[in-house]
Amino acid sequence: MISLLLHTLIFAVATLAQKTLITADAAEHCTGMYSKRDWGGPGESFIKVDLQKFGYADPSTDKASVSLVVFEYQDIDGLGVYDENLGRRRYICTSGMVSDGLCKENQLNQFIVDENFTSFSQIKTVKLTDLGTNDFSYKVANTGYYCVAAYEPDFTDKENTFKLLLNFHNAFGSLPASEIPLLPLYGLLAVIYAVCLCVYLFQVFRHRSELLLLQKYLAGFFIFLTAENIMTWSLYDLENNTKRYPLPGGVQFYIVVISLLNAFKVSFSLFLLLIISLGYGIVFPKLSRKQMNLCKILSLAHFVLLTAFICINYYSSESQPGEATTDTSYSVDTYQSNSWLILAIGAPLAVLFIAFYFLILNSMQKTVKYLREQRQMVKLNMYNKLFRLIFVSMLLLIFALVISTIVLFNDNVAESIEKLWKFNEVLTNFWPACLYFLIFIGIVIIWRPTDSSYLLAASSQIPSSAVEGDANNDDNANILTIRMRLVTTLNLMISEVSRMIMKM
Structure with missing residues (x-):
């Protein structure tokens, strides 16, 4: 004893729920997931999101602008681009980076993904523009440690915030x-x-x-x-x-x-x-x-x-x-x-x-x-x-x-x-x-x-x-x-x- x-x-004894709320203050969550092939279960393993709140709308579209990326942790090197001026890796495309040729204009305020990177699992990015699920779903085909990160640009001088409910659903049920x-x-x-x-x-x-x-x-x-x-x-x-x-x-x-x-x-x-x-x-x-x-x-x-x-x-x-x-x-x-x-x-x-x-x-x-x-x-x-x-x-x-x-x-x-x-x-x-x-x-x-x-x-x-x-x-x-x-x-x-x- x-x-x-x-x-x-x-x-x-208490366990952590597989549904997790992330906000602008803590905008990333990672957890392990089993594919249906490796553990089994009545359903499918997937990751879904539910945008419950966003701070301020994008002035150009008058809609929400929350960027999202889902990736397996082994593929972390496939995200971002190295900025030699700052001496570090940057993950969100900004207007200055577009001018420097580090990312494309259609990637502005979104996560940067290396198109030439050979990934272990799919790296999926999306821009959420409405409250709700936005019909986004990520199928977990391979067992691994998956991360979801979100970013919302500041369109005003006021503090921007959002609430995003993540659902890491394994095929076997609700336990992590x-x-x-x-x-x-x-x-x-x-x-x-x-x-x-x-x-x-x-x-x-x-x-x-x-x-x-x-x-x-x-x-x-x-x-x-x-x-x-x-x-x-x-x-x-x-x-x-x-x-x-x-x-x-x-x-x-x-x-x-x-x-x-x-x-x-x-x-x-x-x-x-x-x-x-x-x-x-x-x-x-x-x-x-x-x-x-x-x-x-x-x-x-x-x-x-x-x-x-x-x-x-x-x-x-x-x-x-x-x-x-x-x-x-x-x-x-x-x-x-x-x-x-x-x-x-x-x-x-x-x-x-x-x-x-x-x-x-x-x-x-x-x-x-x-x-x-x-x-x-x-x-x-x-x-x-x-x-x-x-x-x-x-x-x-x-x-x-x-x-x-x-x-x-x-x-x-x-x-x-x-x-x-x-x-x-x-x-x-x-x-x-x-x-x-x-x-x-x-x-x-x-x-x-x-x-x-x-x-x-x-x-x-x-x-x-x-x-x-x-x-x-x-x-x-x-x-x-x-x-x-x-x-x-x-x-x-x-x-x-x-x-x-x-x-x-």
């Missing part, structure tokens, strides 16, 4: 293409949760007279996790089949509920892991009131901060660029404008998680030391398994972070985006969920109900001889030494990853 470090900071793999994956994970829950509840029923309070906590939390995963899968299915924009109030309320459940899952998981590390239910029948109250206060604070963090991520869009690729806008988007609030909540959340991390490891070391001194080999073995489980989970998360970093920075920007958008959600969303499941199942197996569960909590193992006691003491000393080395190695790895992230 310590693997929730990345899961806590980057996971939010980057998130559609999560629909079957979360469905599969929910089934696995349900099967494992049935097996565990059967063991709980068999040993109901020997159950420890900790095992009852785990059983109840197992039921909660199964229900939460089923509801998460149903949310993706519901959004994939919802065509209304914005999302209906009922769907938005459901998203908030799932987000709260996810925040509770993370916080309660840390609470469980902390009290287990303190020896609750196995080493000691109960914890002191001071210890238990500290665990509850930390968990409650973590839940409040994480809930606020998820809500801010939901109500902030991070998909529109602050500095548009085609130079149509240099304004910041909602996500960037709320960055100070995200930092104000994210920073204490990260500090609190680190505090949990060190408390868990420190408590586990003290518990192991106590078990070693008391020569409790059976219980010591259980905590050894728990520590190895946590250590392996951290290695797997660090491995995922390194792989994504290599993919992102090993190639040029276009190649990185083309590779990353397809599996980014799986890597940052589903991979931590899988690790969480594996760690929880590992904890459930270690603390599973048995005929001797009650005796395990209430009794102490007595060495059969002094020689055996000394041998056990030496073995435990070796185990403690190995543990300390693993903890030191883990801390060093986390520090290195933190420095890498800061450099990025």
Whole structure:
């Protein structure tokens, strides 16, 4: 469960709608799309637009004049022309550029497309002159990362603006293409949760007279996790089949509920892991009131901060660029404008998680030391398994972070985006969920109900001889030494990853 470090900071259940509103302040939007050939579905994949508002009409025609371009990101070099006087690439044709021969007069106030460029997909430009769809449609024939950029010239000294609704429609439904793999994956994970829950509840029923309070906590939390995963899968299915924009109030309320459940899952998981590390239910029948109250206060604070963090991520869009690729806008988007609030909540959340991390490891070391001194080999073995489980989970998360970093920075920007958008959600969303499941199942197996569960909590193992006691003491000393080395190695790895992230 310590693997929730990345899961806590980057996971939010809320998804971004495939219908997106762009304005003069943020005039470009990019997203991945699957062709019908690659993913399938009942319909066709296409991009349509709806001009809902324009600032001022073109004096020469008395109509709107919003220029639009749709292109696949690999074809970015086919847009614009290099202006040697300014030393940069320019994408919108102006009267000065017409005089310099950089573009044609019929391209005035429109996007410039290199007619000699061999494109991966069609580069389509259009001039919108009326409110509505203007009968514009772009068929997505190839899977890729598609961008739509818009530009409206200023015909007056007043600020010009427009509103344009983009519809990125995939053949399979309304989910973003980057998130559609999560629909079957979360469905599969929910089934696995349900099967494992049935097996565990059967063991709980068999040993109901020997159950420890900790095992009852785990059983109840197992039921909660199964229900939460089923509801998460149903949310993706519901959004994939919802065509209304914005999302209906009922769907938005459901998203908030799932987000709260996810925040509770993370916080309660840390609470469980902390009290287990303190020896609750196995080493000691109960914890002191001071210890238990500290665990509850930390968990409650973590839940409040994480809930606020998820809500801010939901109500902030991070998909529109602050500095548009085609130079149509240099304004910041909602996500960037709320960055100070995200930092104000994210920073204490990260500090609190680190505090949990060190408390868990420190408590586990003290518990192991106590078990070693008391020569409790059976219980010591259980905590050894728990520590190895946590250590392996951290290695797997660090491995995922390194792989994504290599993919992102090993190639040029276009190649990185083309590779990353397809599996980014799986890597940052589903991979931590899988690790969480594996760690929880590992904890459930270690603390599973048995005929001797009650005796395990209430009794102490007595060495059969002094020689055996000394041998056990030496073995435990070796185990403690190995543990300390693993903890030191883990801390060093986390520090290195933190420095890498800061450099990025």
